[in-house]
Amino acid sequence: MKSTIRLSHRLTELTPSPTLAIAAKAADMESSGRPVINLSAGEPDFDTPELIRKAALLAMESGQTRYTPSQGTRPLREAIRDKFETDNQLHYPLDSILIAPGAKYALHALAQCLLNPGDRVVIVAPYWVSYPDIIRLSGAECTVLQTDARDRYRLDLDALDHALHPPSRFFILNSPSNPTGIQYRRAELESIGAILRRHPQIVIATDDLYEKILWSNEPFSNLPMVCPDLQDRCVVINGVSKTYAMTGWRIGYAAGPKVLIRAMADFQSHTIACANTIAQAAAEAALRSLPELITGMVTTYHNRHDYLVPELSRLAGVTITPADGTFYLFADCRTFLNDTPSIGNDVALASELLEHAGVAIVPGSAFGAPGHIRLSYAIDLATLKIAVERLQHFWNRHTGLRS
Numbered sequence: 032m033k034s035t036i037r038l039s040h041r042l043t044e045l046t047p048s049p050t051l052a053i054a055a056k057a058a059d060m061e062s063s064g065r066p067v068i069n070l071s072a073g074e075p076d077f078d079t080p081e082l083i084r085k086a087a088l089l090a091m092e093s094g095q096t097r098y099t100p101s102q103g104t105r106p107l108r109e110a111i112r113d114k115f116e117t118d119n120q121l122h123y124p125l126d127s128i129l130i131a132p133g134a135k136y137a138l139h140a141l142a143q144c145l146l147n148p149g150d151r152v153v154i155v156a157p158y159w160v161s162y163p164d165i166i167r168l169s170g171a172e173c174t175v176l177q178t179d180a181r182d183r184y185r186l187d188l189d190a191l192d193h194a195l196h197p198p199s200r201f202f203i204l205n206s207p208s209n210p211t212g213i214q215y216r217r218a219e220l221e222s223i224g225a226i227l228r229r230h231p232q233i234v235i236a237t238d239d240l241y242e243k244i245l246w247s248n249e250p251f252s253n254l255p256m257v258c259p260d261l262q263d264r265c266v267v268i269n270g271v272s273k274t275y276a277m278t279g280w281r282i283g284y285a286a287g288p289k290v291l292i293r294a295m296a297d298f299q300s301h302t303i304a305c306a307n308t309i310a311q312a313a314a315e316a317a318l319r320s321l322p323e324l325i326t327g328m329v330t331t332y333h334n335r336h337d338y339l340v341p342e343l344s345r346l347a348g349v350t351i352t353p354a355d356g357t358f359y360l361f362a363d364c365r366t367f368l369n370d371t372p373s374i375g376n377d378v379a380l381a382s383e384l385l386e387h388a389g390v391a392i393v394p395g396s397a398f399g400a401p402g403h404i405r406l407s408y409a410i411d412l413a414t415l416k417i418a419v420e421r422l423q424h425f426w427n428r429h430t431g432l433r434s
């Protein structure tokens with residue numbers, strides 16, 4: 032029978048997360064006995080470290096099983112305040128810090144508290160897949176600034192200046208970036224800051240989720256660190272998902288102007304009440320842990336990156352931009368696709384790779400960059416080597432070479 036249920040206008044605008052859709056298709060193939068190597072995942076392949084799991088057990092055993100304030104527990108907010116002091120030399124009082132069930136929800140809460148229909152939000156492509164939908168759910172529209180592999184995904188400052196005029200209200204910068212793995216350097220942030228100073232109506236979100244998964248020769252910086260005068264209109268978004276292999280625990284956080292953080296806490300109080308109490312205790316242990324806890328994971332991602340870059344660069348018509356961090360590589364396949372009209376575009380390429388090479392990747396269109404693909408190396412090196420062989424075989428078949 033045909034359903035008579037009508038969805039809200041907001042929802043009809045929503046596109047399901049393409050990364051999750053590909054992971055689901057890959058899982059379907061797996062369950063029907065067709066082995067797939069999944070390079071589409073956006074999460075670490077490590078287990079949450081024991082020290083963190085133990086903190087959760089202790090929290091449960093000691094009765095930390097009730098609601099917390101919607102803004103988050105005081106001990107976790109203190110740990111976040113101390114993290115900002117130590118790592119970023121940024122000072123936030125406790126009422127400027129909010130704990131959310133994931134950085135994704137913190138961004139959603141921020142968009143809901145800040146934006147109105149008719150407002151515009153400036154984002155940089157390739158962008159993290161959820162930004163456009165988070166923005167659309169708030170009734171606002173995106174202005175997308177394109178960047179290109181040929182310029183190492185550098186932002187065109189004139190285009191930024193132009194885009195930031197009203198009705199733009201909000202600007203999101205993500206570094207190191209999902210999907211490119213590229214970090215904004217201090218000098219670039221200074222130039223971006225100089226443009227932002229000309230647009231005082233703009234609130235800035237700096238999405239620092241991959242702050243610690245970084246191996247470039249320059250330490251991490253974000254806009255408020257480089258341009259302290261902008262701190263009063265910056266919201267820093269961060270979380271424990273990627274750094275501490277805690278994606279399923281759902282803890283993220285935001286730090287910024289009190290008025291926004293207060294509104295976001297009120298918004299949370301009527302939507303999710305609070306982030307999970309036990310997970311908050313676990314996140315506190317993560318943030319209080321010694322840096323060595325994550326060194327092994329970061330080194331492993333880095334080694335896999337260094338293996339992949341030369342191997343993937345051998346694929347005809349593909350340009351790989353080495354990453355500064357994260358566990359992603361973004362491959363520019365435009366030349367290959369131009370020379371291979373039988374495939375057509377990046378979405379078809381993703382589907383062919385899944386069907387014929389048994390390798391799941393995410394098409395660049397999902398990140399606002401058609402003609403590219405994102406490969407995640409949150410997978411062990413031995414499997415990664417098999418994936419590379421399969422990719423090389425697929426490519427050779429299409430470019431007429433013998434593998």
Ligand SMILES: Cc1ncc(COP(=O)(O)O)c(C=O)c1O
Pocket residue numbers: 073132133134135136159205208209238240269270271272278282283
């Ligand atoms: C750039 C970026 N920001 C935010 C998030 C959200 O992370 P979480 O909600 O798990 O904290 C992700 C997750 O993939 C991401 O890649």
